[in-house]
Amino acid sequence: MAQLISNMCSIQPVVPESYILPPERRPGQLVVHPCKTIPVIDLDGDQNELVQEIIKASQEYGFFQLINHGVSEELMKDVLVVAKEFFDLPAEEKQRFFSEDPKQTCRMKTSIDFAREKVHFWRDSLRHPCHPLEEHIQQWPENPARYREVFGQYSVEVRNLSLRILDLVCEGLVLEPGYFGGELSWGQKMSVNHYPRCPDPTLVLGLPKHRDAYLITLLNQGDVPGLQVLKDEQWVAVEPLPHAFVVNINHMLQIISNGKLKSADHRVVPSSNVARTTIASFIRPSSDVVVQPATSLVSESNPPLYKSFTFGDFIGSYMKDTLEGIDPLERFMIRP
Numbered sequence: 001m002a003q004l005i006s007n008m009c010s011i012q013p014v015v016p017e018s019y020i021l022p023p024e025r026r027p028g029q030l031v032v033h034p035c036k037t038i039p040v041i042d043l044d045g046d047q048n049e050l051v052q053e054i055i056k057a058s059q060e061y062g063f064f065q066l067i068n069h070g071v072s073e074e075l076m077k078d079v080l081v082v083a084k085e086f087f088d089l090p091a092e093e094k095q096r097f098f099s100e101d102p103k104q105t106c107r108m109k110t111s112i113d114f115a116r117e118k119v120h121f122w123r124d125s126l127r128h129p130c131h132p133l134e135e136h137i138q139q140w141p142e143n144p145a146r147y148r149e150v151f152g153q154y155s156v157e158v159r160n161l162s163l164r165i166l167d168l169v170c171e172g173l174v175l176e177p178g179y180f181g182g183e184l185s186w187g188q189k190m191s192v193n194h195y196p197r198c199p200d201p202t203l204v205l206g207l208p209k210h211r212d213a214y215l216i217t218l219l220n221q222g223d224v225p226g227l228q229v230l231k232d233e234q235w236v237a238v239e240p241l242p243h244a245f246v247v248n249i250n251h252m253l254q255i256i257s258n259g260k261l262k263s264a265d266h267r268v269v270p271s272s273n274v275a276r277t278t279i280a281s282f283i284r285p286s287s288d289v290v291v292q293p294a295t296s297l298v299s300e301s302n303p304p305l306y307k308s309f310t311f312g313d314f315i316g317s318y319m320k321d322t323l324e325g326i327d328p329l330e331r332f333m334i335r336p
C-alpha cells in the first residue's frame with residue numbers, strides 16, 4: 001500500500017529516491033518571485049466594473065484572487081485548522097480512507113496516481129464530493145469531531161460563491177442567463193491537500209504542472225506560499241493574501257468560451273521549514289453532459305476550436321494525459 005508522505009517524512013530525513021524528479025523537471029534553485037500583477041478582485045467593489053474585471057483576469061491570467069467575497073474569515077481559518085487536525089492524526093486513522101472501492105467516495109490519496117506514476121509527488125490529499133451535501137456527508141471523516149460540521153458549512157458557502165462567479169462569467173461572455181446552471185455545475189468536489197515539510201524542495205514537486213479539469217476552482221491557500229502559475233512561460237508565485245480565494249479557470253470553461261477564457265498551468269513547490277495545507281473546491285459537470293463551445297460564441301469568422309464530447313469522456317483521459325505531459329485538450333481540438 002502507498003505510504004502517506006506525511007507519516008513517512010517524520011522518520012525520513014532525506015528525500016526518498018522515488019520522489020526525486022529528473023533534473024529537467026525539478027524546481028531546482030529557481031527563484032520565483034510573487035506576482036504583483038495577478039488581479040485582485042473585490043467582489044464588493046464597483047458592480048459595473050466587476051464583470052469586465054473577471055473576464056479580463058480570466059483571459060490574461062486564468063487566475064485571480066477574490067476579496068470581500070462574503071465567506072467569513074473565521075470559517076476560512078477554521079476549515080484549515082480542521083484539515084490540519086485531520087492530517088496530524090495517526091497513520092491508521094487516515095489509512096481507513098485509502099480505498100479502490102467506487103462506493104467509497106471519500107478517499108485519501110498520496111501523490112497523484114501512486115501505483116502507475118514513475119515519480120511520486122510530495123502531497124497527501126483527502127478528496128470527497130460535497131454536493132448535494134446530505135448525499136455525501138455521511139462518508140466524511142468523523143475524526144476530527146468538527147470535520148463534518150465545518151466542512152459542511154464551508155462547502156455550501158463556497159459552492160454558492162462559485163455559482164455567483166459563474167453567473168458573472170456568463171454575463172461577461174453574453175451567454176443566456178443560467179448557462180452554467182443545471183448539469184454543467186451538477187457537482188462539487190473538495191481536495192484537502194497537505195504538503196509536508198520537505199528536506200530538499202529543489203528535488204521534488206508537491207503537484208506537477210497541470211490545469212484543472214472542471215469548470216472553476218476556488219482555493220483557500222492559507223498563509224503558506226507554494227502555488228506557482230506559468231505566465232508568459234515564467235513561473236510566478238501566487239502570494240497568499242489574507243482571507244482571499246484564489247480562483248482559477250478550468251478546462252471546461254476554456255472550451256465553452258471557445259478559448260476566450262484560459263485555464264493556466266500551475267504547480268506546487270513544498271517548503272523546507274513549514275507544512276502547507278490548502279483546500280481546493282471544484283465545480284464539476286455531470287459525466288453525461290455534453291460540453292462544447294457555446295453556440296452563441298461561434299460563427300463563420302470564429303469557428304469552434306473544440307469538438308463536442310461528454311464530460312465523462314474528457315475526465316477518462318485527463319489524468320493519464322496530464323501525467324504523461326500531454327495537453328489533455330489536444331484530443332478534443334478541431335484542427336483547421
Ligand SMILES: O=C(O)CCC(=O)C(=O)O
Binds near residue numbers: 193212219226278
Ligand atoms: O494546493 C495548491 O496550492 C493548489 C492545488 C491544486 O492545484 C489542485 O488541487 O488542483
Ligand SMILES: [Fe+2]
Binds near residue numbers: 210211212266
Ligand atoms: Fe490545480
